[in-house]
Amino acid sequence: MDLGSRLKAAREKKGLSQRQLARLSGVNNGTISLIEQNKISPTVAILKRLLDTVSKSLGEFFGDHEPGQPERFFSAAELPEFESGEIVFRQVGANIPGRKLQILRERYLPNGDTGKTMLSHDGEEGGIVLAGEIEITVGDEVAVLSEGDAYYFNSTIPHRFRNLGNVECEIVSACTPPTF
Amino acid sequence: MDLGSRLKAAREKKGLSQRQLARLSGVNNGTISLIEQNKISPTVAILKRLLDTVSKSLGEFFGDHEPGQPERFFSAAELPEFESGEIVFRQVGANIPGRKLQILRERYLPNGDTGKTMLSHDGEEGGIVLAGEIEITVGDEVAVLSEGDAYYFNSTIPHRFRNLGNVECEIVSACTPPTF
DNA sequence: CTCTGGCTTTTAATTTCTTAAACACTACAC
DNA sequence: GTGTAGTGTTTAAGAAATTAAAAGCCAGAG
Structure with missing residues (x-):
């Protein structure tokens, strides 16, 4: 499901490095690295702390990913x-x-x-x-x-x-x- | 954030017991019990397996924010x-x-x-x-x-x-x- | 009453994630 | 060249979640 890339995108959109995000969120920077590489599946509690500091809700974070590209006109x-x-x-x-x-x-x-x-x-x-x-x-x-x-x-x-x-x-x- | 109650609600809405959900999702029933009691914070991977089998996406699950009670008529x-x-x-x-x-x-x-x-x-x-x-x-x-x-x-x-x-x-x- | 079968909860062992620190790499200053 | 500061990655030790099995509970059948 590539949660890693999504977190990375959210982090970079905020202009933060892994270490900066780590300091602000209180989550270890190594953990962030591993999560972004999809090597581990983060705890919801940890993920929430990360998303909080990049000002995204869990809902937005997961909601964004199921985009599909519905795009249509109907007579x-x-x-x-x-x-x-x-x-x-x-x-x-x-x-x-x-x-x-x-x-x-x-x-x-x-x-x-x-x-x-x-x-x-x-x-x-x-x-x-x-x-x-x-x-x-x-x-x-x-x-x-x-x-x-x-x-x-x-x-x-x-x-x-x-x-x-x-x-x-x-x-x-x-x-x-x-x-x- | 009371993730436990929300999971419980989703499960019961599907008419499943903890054990039934455990069997269908492949997640241990004890884990489900602990999550519903908010005693542990599940891994995203685990939560996803649970939500998949109650046909809810992570987005919906977290999107259903605080209920609020908007309820009004407008002339x-x-x-x-x-x-x-x-x-x-x-x-x-x-x-x-x-x-x-x-x-x-x-x-x-x-x-x-x-x-x-x-x-x-x-x-x-x-x-x-x-x-x-x-x-x-x-x-x-x-x-x-x-x-x-x-x-x-x-x-x-x-x-x-x-x-x-x-x-x-x-x-x-x-x-x-x-x-x- | 007692047994059975369903439920949720709890416990000990295992697995996994999280942490802290070290590692490797790049860029810039002096 | 060397030192410093930034990046992301990797590693062993510790913490926390997951598992499997056991313990309680309650309702209904015999």
Whole structure:
């Protein structure tokens, strides 16, 4: 997985030598050398001390590496349309492997409902209402949003979307990481 | 940093016991126990084997930062409107600390342009065109998208948005992590 | 009650990483 | 040439993580 080169890149980006990084982080310079050569696998504790002093989080450090090069444009017809009960949606970049973002254009028909059992999953999500009205329940909060309104919440909190009106409701939503 | 609880959560989410995870990953079950109790700091190599078998990347694992509890609804009037040249946009949840997602509703007036110097930053972004037409340049690819079309690309690749038409173009976009 | 089978935790032995110091190399000053 | 200061690499001793096996615990079956 070449963790060594990544650490080296991070270190050099900060303009530090192995010894300077060693002094600042309190980690031995020999250890840094061995890690950069992929001769040993550092402890998470050690790696954290190193990344702290080059001001990178573990998340960034490991997140950067799974880049893939998703890069694409999609015509409207290319966006596959899914249907689930009274909800119809199109997903952007559904087949991009390793993507971090899920973007949906959703249409809730009258009575469209994500279901009585609340949804709950890792990550965060948000969106904007483009037309119609939608009732959103998040935890113990309930709100009815209309055109132009927006929401943003932690997806681990149980949530539910319901179209109580008699006109279609359209939403563009995004969440990270993708749920499907 | 409570790496232990996070591993435990990931394991239980997969419905595995310590022993099952041990067998599948090839890591000793005692080690798993000690890690979950934060009694030792695992080697990155070991942690990777564990996360691989619960289908989590190191990036996701460390990226799932402190939960924070962003949870809010925003009325249309509450979304602050920014302006930058011929581009006007509203951001969802601009003031939520530590959020991972940036969602924008953007309006490009005729000649609206992100500028001659291409943009480039960490992360990924995508969006859907709601009205009008927009020219998007990503790396050496150029495309003109109309209503209903969409895009998704790695934000590290230099990119530019331009409204060449004479009608306003409206887009909802999302990117992770936020750029401002 | 007792046994079985599942779980997590703990212990001793082994392996591995981490440290400190020495090594080798380059560049610059005097 | 020689000394000094910088770089990254390598080595033996010590510290810490990993392993394998044993010890507890709890729930259910007989």
